[in-house]
Amino acid sequence: MSDHTNDPLKRVEEQLKKCVKCGACRANCPAFTAFQREPAVARGKVALTQHLLKDDIDLDDQTYLAMSKCLLCGSCVEKCPNEVPTDEIVIAAREALAKKRGLTTFHKAVAQVIQSRTRMKLGAKAAGLLGPLFFKKVPQNSGLRLRFPLPFVGNQRYIPAIAKTPFMERYPEVIEGEPGKPRIVFFVGCMINFAYPRVGVATVKLLRHLGCTVIIPKDQQCCGLPGMSGGDIVTVRELAQQNLTALEKYEADYVVSSCATCGGALHRLYPLVVGKRNPELRDRLERLAKKTVDIAPLLRQLGLDPAETGAGVSGKVTYHDPCHLRTRKLTTQPRELITTTPGLELVEMEGADRCCGLGGTFNVYHYESSMAINEAKSEAIIATGASAVATGCPGCMMQLDDGLKQHGSTVEVVHTVELLARILLKD
Ligand code: SF4
Numbered sequence: 146m147s148d149h150t151n152d153p154l155k156r157v158e159e160q161l162k163k164c165v166k167c168g169a170c171r172a173n174c175p176a177f178t179a180f181q182r183e184p185a186v187a188r189g190k191v192a193l194t195q196h197l198l199k200d201d202i203d204l205d206d207q208t209y210l211a212m213s214k215c216l217l218c219g220s221c222v223e224k225c226p227n228e229v230p231t232d233e234i235v236i237a238a239r240e241a242l243a244k245k246r247g248l249t250t251f252h253k254a255v256a257q258v259i260q261s262r263t264r265m266k267l268g269a270k271a272a273g274l275l276g277p278l279f280f281k282k283v284p285q286n287s288g289l290r291l292r293f294p295l296p297f298v299g300n301q302r303y304i305p306a307i308a309k310t311p312f313m314e315r316y317p318e319v320i321e322g323e324p325g326k327p328r329i330v331f332f333v334g335c336m337i338n339f340a341y342p343r344v345g346v347a348t349v350k351l352l353r354h355l356g357c358t359v360i361i362p363k364d365q366q367c368c369g370l371p372g373m374s375g376g377d378i379v380t381v382r383e384l385a386q387q388n389l390t391a392l393e394k395y396e397a398d399y400v401v402s403s404c405a406t407c408g409g410a411l412h413r414l415y416p417l418v419v420g421k422r423n424p425e426l427r428d429r430l431e432r433l434a435k436k437t438v439d440i441a442p443l444l445r446q447l448g449l450d451p452a453e454t455g456a457g458v459s460g461k462v463t464y465h466d467p468c469h470l471r472t473r474k475l476t477t478q479p480r481e482l483i484t485t486t487p488g489l490e491l492v493e494m495e496g497a498d499r500c501c502g503l504g505g506t507f508n509v510y511h512y513e514s515s516m517a518i519n520e521a522k523s524e525a526i527i528a529t530g531a532s533a534v535a536t537g538c539p540g541c542m543m544q545l546d547d548g549l550k551q552h553g554s555t556v557e558v559v560h561t562v563e564l565l566a567r568i569l570l571k572d
């Protein structure tokens with residue numbers, strides 16, 4: 146039998162055959178909602194990949210563009226009657242295109258940034274120093290808006306301020322807990338480290354409240370998901386290896402993530418995209434995946450009582466399901482934590498399980514379409530009358546915040562752990 150591990154298209158050949166072209170995926174695909182064109186929907190992506198495999202299609206800009214119109218949200222996979230793994234197929238097709246045509250200028254730049262935490266730190270420091278030149282503060286909130294358009298970013302979006310002190314510089318590597326309590330390695334992720342350190346602080350405070358030992362390995366890197374969006378599997382593999390080494394270094398009961406996207410990378414995409422072609426890494430990546438948990442189910446499992454940590458706020462809160470939690474079926478635990486917090490009333494929005502439109506670099510490449518997908522989400526949040534929307538992914542937080550501000554809304558965007566740790570955060 147031939148070894149197809151180095152040909153991404155061959156690896157998904159059998160999966161491609163499962164698609165019966167029924168078109169059921171059209172009803173659930175946010176990219177189809179935005180573009181209203183067949184190549185944007187799962188069925189179109191599958192057909193395009195079949196042509197790539199047969200090598201009977203031009204590898205021109207249009208092919209690349211068509212394949213970029215996917216948020217890897219997994220909605221089509223959940224609803225497909227034949228269990229076609231379109232997200233895996235799109236990742237394979239993007240890798241094949243990158244191998245044949247090279248990375249785009251944008252994704253070369255992304256690789257430069259995500260390959261080195263040191264480079265990211267320097268960039269964040271420079272952003273902090275030069276920020277006032279480039280950004281203006283948005284009145285009544287902590288967000289920023291660019292003073293003039295920059296390549297790939299424009300000047301329409303609202304973005305979070307870069308933290309003066311990244312999260313990982315605020316804590317020692319090991320914070321000892323009580324004897325006999327769980328030892329937990331915290332995979333922080335770039336968004337929490339540089340943009341939302343308050344989410345990391347709330348996570349640590351909650352775990353410390355439960356007596357856990359919290360370990361924050363200093364040599365952990367970006368999870369690599371931004372590279373996966375562009376088919377840059379070389380960078381993803383390097384980062385997966387580095388993270389594996391950093392996270393395995395400690396004997397721990399769990400590896401926790403408060404970022405749905407990073408957790409999704411460790412839990413599902415590393416074994417799927419990196420492990421499948423690297424037999425020597427496969428077992429280690431699968432062990433890591435088994436240990437990886439999202440913060441919400443972990444807090445439930447460890448018996449957190451939100452009455453002890455999260456009371457002190459009251460009001461209506463609505464909850465948005467991040468795709469990378471929904472596809473892992475982690476939808477009830479965050480809601481249970483919110484509803485057991487005294488003073489909080491959970492009001493469900495319409496379409497809480499629908500993608501917010503971020504989709505990693507989709508939001509950068511197709512900003513207008515990304516915000517068109519977000520339109521219904523912002524309207525649904527506002528319609529609840531809630532004063533805050535909680536979620537479990539810092540990427541979603543950024544997108545929800547941008548969408549709400551574009552609507553002139555003052556609904557607060559928070560991570561679930563911030564609600565749960567309100568009392569602890571006052572210390
Ligand atoms: S991907 Fe699934 S839902 Fe979509 S056309 Fe193919 S079989 Fe039908």
Ligand code: SF4
Pocket residue numbers: 173174175176177185186187190214215216217218219220221222231232
């Ligand atoms: S992963 Fe999401 S955006 Fe991509 S084809 Fe499937 S439903 Fe559409």
